[in-house]
Amino acid sequence: MATDTKTRLLDAAQRLVQTRGxxxxxxxxxxxxxxxxxxxxxxxFPTKRDLAVALVKRYRDFxxxxxxxxxxxxxxxAAKLQQVTGLxxxxxxxxxxxxxxxxxxxxxxxxxxxxxxxxxxxxDCVASLLRLFKRAQRxxxxxxxxxxxxxxxxxxxxxxxxxxxxxxxDKKIFTQSLRALAALTCP
Amino acid sequence: MATDTKTRLLDAAQRLVQTRGxxxxxxxxxxxxxxxxxxxxxxxFPTKRDLAVALVKRYRDFxxxxxxxxxxxxxxxAAKLQQVTGLxxxxxxxxxxxxxxxxxxxxxxxxxxxxxxxxxxxxDCVASLLRLFKRAQRxxxxxxxxxxxxxxxxxxxxxxxxxxxxxxxDKKIFTQSLRALAALTCP
DNA sequence: TGCAATCTATCTAGTAGTAGGTCTGAATGA
DNA sequence: TCATTCAGACCTACTACTAGATAGATTGCA
Numbered sequence: 001m002a003t004d005t006k007t008r009l010l011d012a013a014q015r016l017v018q019t020r021g022x023x024x025x026x027x028x029x030x031x032x033x034x035x036x037x038x039x040x041x042x043x044x045f046p047t048k049r050d051l052a053v054a055l056v057k058r059y060r061d062f063x064x065x066x067x068x069x070x071x072x073x074x075x076x077x078a079a080k081l082q083q084v085t086g087l088x089x090x091x092x093x094x095x096x097x098x099x100x101x102x103x104x105x106x107x108x109x110x111x112x113x114x115x116x117x118x119x120x121x122x123x124d125c126v127a128s129l130l131r132l133f134k135r136a137q138r139x140x141x142x143x144x145x146x147x148x149x150x151x152x153x154x155x156x157x158x159x160x161x162x163x164x165x166x167x168x169x170d171k172k173i174f175t176q177s178l179r180a181l182a183a184l185t186c187p
Numbered sequence: 188m189a190t191d192t193k194t195r196l197l198d199a200a201q202r203l204v205q206t207r208g209x210x211x212x213x214x215x216x217x218x219x220x221x222x223x224x225x226x227x228x229x230x231x232f233p234t235k236r237d238l239a240v241a242l243v244k245r246y247r248d249f250x251x252x253x254x255x256x257x258x259x260x261x262x263x264x265a266a267k268l269q270q271v272t273g274l275x276x277x278x279x280x281x282x283x284x285x286x287x288x289x290x291x292x293x294x295x296x297x298x299x300x301x302x303x304x305x306x307x308x309x310x311d312c313v314a315s316l317l318r319l320f321k322r323a324q325r326x327x328x329x330x331x332x333x334x335x336x337x338x339x340x341x342x343x344x345x346x347x348x349x350x351x352x353x354x355x356x357d358k359k360i361f362t363q364s365l366r367a368l369a370a371l372t373c374p
Numbered sequence: 375t376g377c378a379a380t381c382t383a384t385c386t387a388g389t390a391g392t393a394g395g396t397c398t399g400a401a402t403g404a
Numbered sequence: 405t406c407a408t409t410c411a412g413a414c415c416t417a418c419t420a421c422t423a424g425a426t427a428g429a430t431t432g433c434a
Contacts, residue, residue, distance in 0.1 A: 005383080005384095019293075019294070019295040019296075020210075020293045020295045021208055021210060021292050021293025021296065023207075023208060023210035023211045023293070024210045024293040024295070024296035025296075026418075026419065026420080027419080027420065027421085028419085036383085036384070036385090037384075037385060037386080038419095038420085038421085039384085039385075039386080039387090039421080039422080039423095040383070040384050040385075042420085042421065042422080043382085043383065043384075044383090046421090047420080047421080048420065048421095097291075097292070097294075100352070100355065101291075101348075101351065101352075102292050102293065103292070103355070104284075104288075104292065104351045104352060104354060104355035105208050105284070105288060105289050105290070105291065105292015105293060105351065106206075106207045106208025106209075106210070106211040106289065106292060106293065107206070107284075107354055107355045108207045108211070109206075109207040109208065109211035109212075115355070118355050119355060119356050122352060122355060122356045122360075123356065126360070145370065146367065146370075147367075149363065150363045150364065150366065150367035151367060153349075153359075153360045153363050153364045153367070154345065154349075154363070154364040154367045154368055156348075156352065157345055157348040157349035157352050157360065157361075157364045158341065158344055158345045158348055158349075158364075159348070160348040160351070160352055161288075161343075161344040161345055161346070161347040161348020161349065161351065161352075162340075162341075162344035162345075162348065164288065164291045164292065164347070164348065164351070165287070165288075165291060165309060165344050165347055165348075167291060167294055168287065168290070168291035168302070168305050168306060168309060169306050169309045169310065173309075173313070173340045173343075173344065174344075176336065176337045176340050176341070177337065177340045177341040177344045177345075179337065180333065180334075180337035180338060180340070180341045181341055183332065183333075184330075184333075184371040184372075185371075192409080192410090213392075213393065213394080214393080214394065214395085215392075215393080215394095223409090223410065223411085224410070224411055224412075225393095225394085225395090226395085226396080226397090226410080226411065226412075226414095227409075227410045227411065229394085229395065229396080230408090230409065230410070233395090234394080234395080235393095235394065235395095
């Protein structure tokens, strides 16, 4: 077997969440995709909630690693912002939106544990961006008058929003928004 | 009867969409809230798709009117942007997110007609913002180097994104993001 | 080493409950 | 009188989830 079943389940579930949302996919969908019965899925993840929690945790690790790698490079701020944008653009090109955007769209119908993990995912990503902008400010790469905290939050929301909106409208809305924001962020 | 059943159904469905998403509510939920049987709902809206299409159309009218009213006033750009932001902030305070954000979170599981209406909603709102920024540019109220089109898209995505993210995290992420964007937009 | 015990990962077949939707007919009110 | 509005009973398909069993691999130990 190429990869273990648990991983393949998480991969498939993540793709489904990123295209249809939490309520938009069923164990039957997973069963059809992976090739094991719906009952067998419960062997690996007792409930759908457990599956979602594992999925968000894993996605948080993935995003954390990816963003940290970008911000730890010696590149100038503008280049780093373009790399982060590229991370989200590749999600668009894969026909998906960010896990946090997909789940936040119907936040009230999520199990409590999943909501908690979702908030942790958001806070973690914003924290990474905050470090990026703090360093940039010290290096004089941040436009005067901008504080790093607002900047981190603004960037996260815009990345999130433009990716989600673009999937429902067209890609131009993503690229144009992010290019404009980048121009406003750097002096 | 205070208002007719069709309107009450749309009101309830809209609230449910704005908190749980399209797949997150059922005819049973509506039945419980309105006080008529699920079968009777089908009298007013033959299918869930019809209900969703009507809901998005009505929301588009609502948003169009609200935004147009703001941008047609003689106030300076900064004040207008604050008013538009207030429109979204009141949605947050009602415990909801924007209909477009809620639907876009699971766009692949939407019926085709609903997807079409969703795109129309987005495009219409961006078009209104575009008129706002074009006028502002002519009046010299737009920061130099900013083009109205990018600006309209950026604002829509950020409003959308920060409202959705704030509902899953906390309100501060909304207020801070929008304040920062407003400061960057006006010279 | 041989063999029994146990574990892993899966199956078939089912549960109760809910989904959206249909049909028939009874009130209601202009 | 007659269209509007709704309810009751129903349907089929699907939901997450469970029970019980099985084939094969791994382990413990005499």
